[in-house]
Amino acid sequence: MAGSTIDHLVSVTVFLGAVLLFISLFNQTIQTAILYQRHRNLATKCSDLLDNILLNPGIPEDWGKKDITPIGFGLQDPEFTQYRLSPFSLMRLRSSIGEPVYYPGTGVYYSNITMGFGEYLLVSFTQILNYSTAAKLLGINNTYGFQLTISPIVTVSVKETHVGNPLTLTISVAGRGFPLSNAVVSYCFLKVVEKGSQNSPSYSSAFGIVYTDDTGVAVLNFEDVDATKSYALIVYAHLSGLVGVGYHQRVSADKRYVIPFIESFEDRRVILAHSYDVHYFGPPESAVFFNATFVLLTEDFTLREMPMENATGKIGKVNYGKGEKFEYAPLTIPTYNPGILVVTYQSNNEYGIILMPWGISSMAFPVTFGDDPFGKEWVATDIRQVIVNTIAYQAKLALWSLEGYQVIG
């Protein structure tokens, strides 16, 4: 009798233990399968969301050229179909990479994409679309987080290999995984023409075409450009449908210069501010004389100057505001066609040149928009090749869930 009781107790105990163990084992398998399903769903959502962003222009469809907050988010160029993006809608996205710049003259912060000295894109916070609004417009607020990166496929880098006269510049053209050999390189060389300490400088331009060698490199030589001269080089490289942009400049004045801020897309208004007003370099400094020009990229990859009226501030000067009274010069960009605002400047006989893209593609600026995916549990990504005003870009969307499930195994 006692034996059968012990047998019963042992068997029940072992059975219960085994049941618990197997519940745990089966549960783990099922949980892993559910997670895989969720990750699969996330990847599908990522692909759909990327298409949704890239294949609709938003509401209203020309929101990129207006000073309004859209009621539907999309980046497609309304004048085209397929994967062609609006260079202006992209400009209105708040960059999540550059530190915002505060300009006391207007009292607002500016979204910042800076590629190097003199290559700025600063857009007023009153004009930009921020991440949380975009997430709401996409219907994924509090459900998914994302980061959208639009970066040029073709990288064109320019290096000074000989500083003195003649100036030698080496241009390297490469794609995502391969150098672009035998690519056609159209360039525009802008040299600052000095006009004295109380005058606005102008510039002279030279155009030409060279070809890259097997390693994707081309070399340019310019006579009469010694080490003290300021200049800018804008390069368009193209091969079999792929188009990329590069630029480089040298200045002799890197403390006192002008900084362009985009104030209004609808009015095409840009203001030029004294650099000391932005960077608080210290005691009052000299005025900066400037000469602004707008250039367009033509179909044959040359740059064509588009006249700016003097009344809109083509030539002028800006003073340092001494921390109290800020002075800036307003400009009106003459067109909605993408181009480059070229501003030559002079202060105390030191010269320089500033470039600002009007339309993100004209200088192939990259855009990073959204939250940081670093540290997120599971991030799905998808990519598309897109065109922004003839320039080849790659759009990458990183998407993650905010619903809090964990990755196991």
Next chain:
Amino acid sequence: MMRTIEIFLVIVIITAAFIISSFFAVLPLPRRVSPINLRRLALTTLQTLDVNYDLSETVFKSDGDPAWSELQIALSACLPPNMVYNLTVYDVLSGGTQLYRSLKSISNAESLGVASDASSYLVASSNVTFNVIPEKIGARGGGGTLYILNCSDANGWWITGYTAQSLAEDLNNLLSPYFQRTIMVQNTAQLGQILNGTALQGETLQSAVVINTFGEAVPIPSAYCTTPYSTDSYAYYCYFLGQRVRLYNWTWLSIVGYPLYYVSNTGLFLSDQNTWGIYGMKRVGRSEHWDGGQSGIHAFLQGLDNRPQYTYDRTSLIPSTGFIATLSLQVLECCNYYGIYPSPYQTSTRALKDSILSDYHLTIGLKIFDSVTVSGTTYNPGALYNHISKSGSLLALGLTRTPDIRLTAIGLLSYYKPRLYASEYTAAGTSRLVVLQLGLVGGI
């Protein structure tokens, strides 16, 4: 003891079940769980390479052409380094059982890994001209004749900047492909001939379309410069015109302004002018009435309505102020179909009152512009009116000068809706199919 043994047997069975289920429940590789959409990437890559039609040009080039190596460089450059590809170009065949023939293939690897996906892209040769053959108006019924008034012995009004002859030439270029016969009425004598029911070149007179290119003026043959046509300064002539439009089931087109406000014949009205310095024309209506010109359209509509008696009526049919008119949805859709794109917004100062529909027994066959209500009265800035007897129509564009003849053309085409037959897209040698297959290397 037996129970313990039984329990262990149960454990063995459940363990076996777990192992077997785990064996069959194979979870996919991480790459398959969260894949890059290679199909979309391939499609967008092909679109990028063809943005300036470079791909379309390259695939039609011979095998040894350097453009192929440039295409391969561009393809390698625009894809990430961990991606392998195979691009194959097929010739599109027709007339046989085989649809595609492989022409050339370029690749950066021997195989495309364990998983790949592909997209196809059809390109057309830049040397091909695609032909569009329009259906002829009248081919499915009566009519099919287009008369364009090009009278050399008449002057126009409200066509400032143009001459009636230049407008006639442009209309001929725009509309003649859609009609069986296009006849330029070269002088007022020829106009008199067709008004008498005599064909000029053996064309079908019945159900023709007559475009008056003279704006607010209408040419008058010398044979009609007598009584009774001269009654009320030729308002009766307009009545007669309305009768003829009804008799021959014509569609009369007024391209701008107030229809039939003046009559013009440079040979007969040598010393008459329209009070604005244009000689060779007379304002319709009694001379004591400054606004007598408005009697022309009333008289025309009376004739169209087949009223037995002409009555002088100079009641205004237009609003006191102008407004912006918007192209109707139906016409906007036709703009895309026929490839004619006038501005959808136009200024109208001579829109006709909607009340003419009931007054003269008309129906609207097509609204070229949406109706606009001003001070409680509805006006039609541009419409094609049909008489309810189904005999005779009037197309009146009550816009301000100067005329845009594209509006006349699109209005007419939107009403008749002739079909466009495009030539076959996949004609032999004119199209190539490009297939880009992508695969990923590395990782699991």
